[in-house]
Structures are given as C-alpha cells and as structure tokens.
Amino acid sequence: MNAVLLAAATAALFRIVPLACSGDRLAVAGAGVLRLADGVSCAAIAPGRPIAISLDADNRATPHAVVPDALPAAKIPRAAYVIAPAVEADADETQQVTTTIDVFVPPRTPPGDDVYVSTERSGWSPSELRMNRIDARHFQLAMKLHRGARLAFRVTRGSFGTIERDSARALPPAHIAAGEPDAHVRVDVAAWADID
C-alpha cells in the first residue's frame, strides 16, 4: 500500500528549471508560467537551479527537492499553465542520451589501421576518440551527449595527414552527431587524404 502511495506521489512530481519566481507565479524554462499553491513562497526557488514540483487539484505548484524519477517538464498538463507556450520547446535537455556513429571506410584502407573521431571539443585532436572495430570496413563509436547537443566531428586514421576526403578528394564539412535518443549517424568515407 505504501509503495502504491509513494508511486502515486512520485508520478505527480515534475522536474523543472525555474526561470523566475515572483508573487504567486513560477516561470518554467522551456515550458510556461504556473501559479504557486497558497502559502508557497519563492524563497526556496533559485532561477536556473532544477527543482521538482507537484501540482494540486487546482494545478497550483508546490516545490520539492529533486527526485531521480520525476517526470520532465514537458509532461506538465497544458491546462496547468496560466501562460501557456504558443510554441513548444524542443525536448528538454535534462538527460544524456546515447548517440552512435557508424563509419564505413573504403576498401583500400590499410588493414589494421584504427579509425578515430575528431571533434571540436579537443581542438580537433585527430586521435581524440578511437572507434571500436565492427569488421574490417565498419567502425562504431557510441557516446553520451546532452539531449539537444549538436557535436561536429570528422573522421581520421589518427593524424591530420590521414583525415577523410570526399569523392572529389576535397576536405568535407564536419559531420554532426545529434544528441537525440538512440540517434545514429552514418558516415561513408569516400577516400583518405594519404591514399589516392
């Protein structure tokens, strides 16, 4: 019985980032403006610091400490907002998601060479992240990104002299790994800078 009550209470909690709190109004980042429950003050609410809230029968908000299984702000009923968003925000960036990069290399890639992902995060170090080998021509790297992230990357064999080239043997623009749940990016390397 207690477990059921606890589950019900937890299900009513929403994890939000307060944008501002004044009077009886609570602005929720990426969502809308809620009304605070009677007797609740803004004293414990710091803009930008995540909190959990519960909604009473009148859809008025009461702040709580953050709990791991609180629902995202996107789950707050639209009817609860006194100022509802006209344009919805993208999915909230609360969690890290797994993005997988699959790289297929040309047949004349030197056997045994490792393949790397180079990103702006390391100042484009050409050997930043070594990919896992799936087979001789298929490499894969799974990485955690914040939801909504857009990480630019390039593919190398460990040095700038072995960076990927496009079919015209020119340097291609950076690829983008998107921070979306179970996102996959496929890169077909047409050629390498040091081959052909």
Next chain:
Amino acid sequence: MARRLATLLGCVAVLVPAVASARATVALDGGSLTFFADTLAIVARGGATVALADGTRAHADAAFVDLRADRAVLAGNAHVAHAGNAIDADAIVIDLDGPRVDVLDAASGVTETTRALGAPKAAAFDAARFAFPDVDDRNAFIRSKRARITPHADVRFVPASFPTSVGGVPVPSYLYTYATAVGFSATSLPGSTFDQPYGLWGSPTSLTALHARWEDGPGPALGLQQQLVSGDTAYASASLDAPIHGYSVRSFNAYRRMGARYTIEADGTDTIYGALAHVGMTAAFGPAGGRLDYTRTSAGASSFTATLRSPDRPLLAGATYRVSASAGFDAQRGGLLGALPDRSAYATVWRHAVDVSVASPTIRVPFGATLTATLDGSRTWYDFPHHADALSGAAQLSKTLIARGGAPRLALFAGYLGTWNADVYPTAQTLFYPTPITPLILPDGTPYYGYAAFSGAQTFRAVNVDLQYTPNINTTLRMSVIHTSDFPQYDGFGRPMWAVRGDARFRPFPNIGLDIGREYDFAWGGTRWLPRWNFAISP
C-alpha cells in the same frame, strides 16, 4: 631553403582570403560559470551580467548563453538597459547576433522589443526561446568566472578550471574554439603521442595556439601554431615544434578548394637535416580522378608525379577493381644512381607506372564471421634499365563472439598482410645489390649471415590477432598480438618479429576520457623487449 619556405608560405597565405581578427562582442560574468562543450552552453549562477559591444547591459540572478543559437537567457530579476532605456522583468532573452529582445513578465505575459528597448509589443510565449538547460554542474567541461565570446568563433574563459570528481586544474585563461571550419582541424605540427592545444588568440578566421606535446622519441615538447582559415574551402597553417631534448621542426601546410573539381595543397618542413617542400593538385572527373605532386628537398632531390586513376569498377561477385597510371621523374643533384661510375649522367630519371587493385566485398563466412580481402600489384619502369615490382595481398577476418544490443561486446579479429617487392636492374643487379664481403653486424653484436641472400627482392608478412572487449559505452579494452616474418628481417633494423599491444579506453570521470596503451616489441634492437606507452585525453 628556409627563406624559400617562408616565401612559399607567404605566397600560399595570400590564397586564404578574408583573414581578419575579431574582437569579443559579448562579455558574460557570474558568481560561477559552467561550460558544457557538447551543447556549447554556458550557465552563469550566483548573479550574472551580460555586456554587449553596442552598449547593451543586462543582469539577472542567473543566465544561460546558448553559443549555437547565439542567444542569452537572463533568468530571475532580469534587467536590461541600453542608451538610457531600461526594462525590468522576470526573464529576458537577448539575441547576440540580432536586435531581438523577448521580455517575460510572469504576471502579464511576453512582449517583444529590440535592443534599443523601444515600445514593446505583445508576443506569443515561445518556450524554445525561454529555455534554460537542466544540467549537472559536475559534468561541466570548464568552470570559470568570466567569459568573453566572439560569436561563431570562440569563447575565452578567465580563469578556467577543468573540473573532475577529484578537483580541477586551473589556468589563468583558456580559449575554446568552436568554429567548425576544416582549417581549424588542420595541423602542420608533426605527429605526437599526446597533444594538448592551448589557445592564445583567436577569431572566426584564425587561431594561435600553444601545444603541450609528448613525442615518441624526443619526449616532452612545446609547439606553437598559427592557423588562418576561410570556411571549409581554404586554410594555411604554420608551426614551430620544439622538443625539450632534440631538434626543432618548422612546418607549414595550406589547402584551397577550387570549385567542385580541383584542390591545391602545399606543405613544407624544415629541420637541422634540411628542408622539404611539396605542392600538389587533385582533380575529380566524375568518379575518376587524378593528381599532380612535386616535391623538392634542400639536399637537391626532387620528384614529380602525375597520376590518373579509374573509378572502382565491378569485377565479379561484388568485388571491384581500380587501375591507376602515373608518370614523372626523380632527380638528384650530382646524380641518382650512386652505384654507377657515371652517376652524374643520371641526375634525372623518368619513370612511369601502372597499378591494379582489387577489393573484395565484405563476405560472410562460416561461424558468423566476415572476411574482406584486397590484392594490389604494380610495376614501375625507369628510363634507365630498371623496374620495380610490388605485389601485396591482405585479408581480415572479423568475428563477434558476444553481442549486446546489436553491437559487439567481445570481438575477435585476425589479419594477414603480405607484400613482395622486387627492385630489378636487368643488366646490373649485382652492381646495385652486391653480396657483402663481411656479414652485416646487428645492433646486439651478432652477425646476420642471411643478408648475403638479399639481392633486391624483399618479403614482408604480418599476422595479427586482436581481441576487443567493450563492457559498456565508456570502456573498451583491446589486446593485440602481431607476428612478422620478413626478409630481410634484421634484428633492430627491420620490424620486430613479435609485438604485443594492450590498450584501454575509459572514462574515469564524467568529463574526462583516457586512452592508455602499452606496447612491447620482443627480441628486437638487441634487447629482450622494448616497452612503449601511448596516452591520450579526451573531453
């Protein structure tokens, strides 16, 4: 030669247009700043102030600067002022590369105005603009107090620490470049085991960076590199690499794309042993292509090669083949063919070559394994009675032993690479490859009698077996055993007969990844084994 290199660098630099410096246009200060590299988000807490180059000033309890969207969100007791006008609100959104300002009053709604803060007009609540990321500060890449932002280019943090679960490493200032143009990933520094750049000055089209490096051989080194960039179409990079123990290396490289079909490139290196410069051009003709390369050294050597290659053509059963042909010359001041008494008559030797390459598709073989193979053969003819043949074949077998979620957790790889080269002088083989009168002495002091059988033909064979274990997304362990069987394979001069490598890639902290490798070469160079470390840090 150094002067020529400098001249060439100057000539190439003018190929990179629109090189200009840019000054930071946004200043963000806060009680604490945290920067997240993958989302390019800066979160300011404990009071935040934003100052823009046009005189706009704003402050709030907290702020979020989205570098990708060029937008600042001021949250809680927000205030913005410009040229005598001011607005107070619960939250304010300021476009950093445009005039738009959104104002949220939780009691009355949203209004929209401009940085001039003229009469506001009612607007819809665009939740995407009033976003503030829900991030864990412990996962931050950089922690700081002040940020100076040049939109679309870089952000300088003063000071900057790189937090981990056990503390941080502070530096007085750190420049993070997030421009993605290809030239920013170009480097003219020589290869290294470890390279940590430290940006000194930057703009949307340039970056000057100091590099802390560890090089295989010399050990610790400092590098200085200047990059000039024009989008994805052109760059020039010049660098100085100075090992603590060893000689310095001055290098440059440059690149420019000429339309959809052509690229031109240039690079050069200057050391105490001399200088080398190279220019090249590639051309694409549909799926076929060609290239021109010219190389010259300060020792009086030069070479030129013009190459044409066919596209990959289907052969049979999914296999493809490709043919390439080249022509060019090798030249050496004083003569190329040192074994000849009249070598000076051969200062330039022309050559032409044909190369045929066949590649298999990925073939499924019994026991759930896959097999790929390539075969390559070439012959080069010289205008002196001389030709060189090369034949190589490679095969790689891959087998997933344990899979999880479609990705291999434990995988086994085996490979074979065999190469045979022959350098043939039909009328003068013994002149160019004479039988030694006394046996070759190896580094460990023992004689190598087998070398007497070497008459220009070499064989290289390598077999490798790799085991790769990926227990989770952040960890990969790999063990490799490599055996080579070459002729000539002289202990200490050729490849080691046995090598064992192990490396581990893991994330000890949420924001730091490590790749540590250990390699042993056995019975080589007169030693029982020769250990080496490899080390890399990733964000």
